[in-house]
Amino acid sequence: MSSIADADPRGPQHDVLRILDEGGHHVGSHVMPPVGELLAGYRALVLARRLNEQTSALVRQGRLAVYPSSRGQEAAQVACSSVLSERDWLFPTYRDTAAIAARGVDPVEVLTMLRGDWHCGYDPVAHRVAPQATPLATQLLHAVGVAHAARLKGEDGVVMALCGDGATSEGDFHEACNFAAVFGAPVVFLVQNNKYAISVPLAKQSAAPSLAAKAVGYGMPGVLVDGNDYAALTTVLGDAVSRARAGGGPVLVEADTYRMDPHTNADDPTRYRSEDEVAEWERRDPLVRLRAHLIRAGALGEQQESEFAAAAETMAEHVRDGVSQESEVDPEELFAHVYATPTPQLREQRALLRAELDGLEA
16 A cells, blocks of 8 residues: 555644643643742733733724734733743734733833834833734744844843744745754744634644644644643743753744634624634633632632732723823824935925925914
8 A cells, every 4th residue: 555545644643732621620641830820820811811801992992093802812922921031032923912011011012003103112122022013924034033143142042933823824934934943943933823814714724633733844843732721831831942942943832722802803703703613712711711720729819819800900001091192293204214315206205294294383
């Protein structure tokens, strides 16, 4: 019989790595992370959920141009930042506002770009967080470049590169993974598989048994983890970061999760997914799961929950106040960074704009 006929065309199979089940019970043989780390993680999840809720409300009020919510994906958002050290880099997508905030960046500054400003609002170098990337997968190439440069300079920093399932269909994803594997770049690729690239389901993007299975083609480890299990995520991502820091090269981690809200405020998800499907994933809520485990372990009580809720409301108020502040706009900045030496056309356009502004002020 042909060896090709014997081979599974879908490649290697991956079991979903899970430490906490939907009820918050410890399952499997993996060691549970320290309860103190889980409690800190739960607090961060509460803040991330409140940030998603508050920011979505600001969009409906017209005080924010757009917001791609990560509600339902908060475990992956918080976990990927929690395993990084200060010397490491985070490369986010447009949906990773909560991950950036969990890294310690002021959420008001994170939302600057989504208000329609021309810059990302925070200092990427100071925070070691790249600007949020709107085009799919382009940030992965930049992430690999930063990681490779760090190795060449003898530094031990690691790069956490985030993307969604839709980005794995882009050529940039392939180029980034291939380069990272060939040169042993210290990168952890975290694919948040939330099941839809806007309205396109994963089944219409890939015939592979999992996105983690794609790692074998690049010669790097691939891990499929329950993306709503905070304990499993911190374990897998922490191990991947340690491996990369020690010179073990890149790792591809697929977080099996779900986007509970629309793609953005301009999306109508009822056109491509059912209410029953959403309800099934509501049952797998990462906050509910971790909360149940901590209560059962005696680590979370009413007083702590009240403190976490109060901290979340303080953060939400800060976001409301910050986003409500009108920023000063200089229209002539449109021409400031196009060319080092402005072209005659740019000078003409700038003069026309200046004349119009002078007329309005007269």
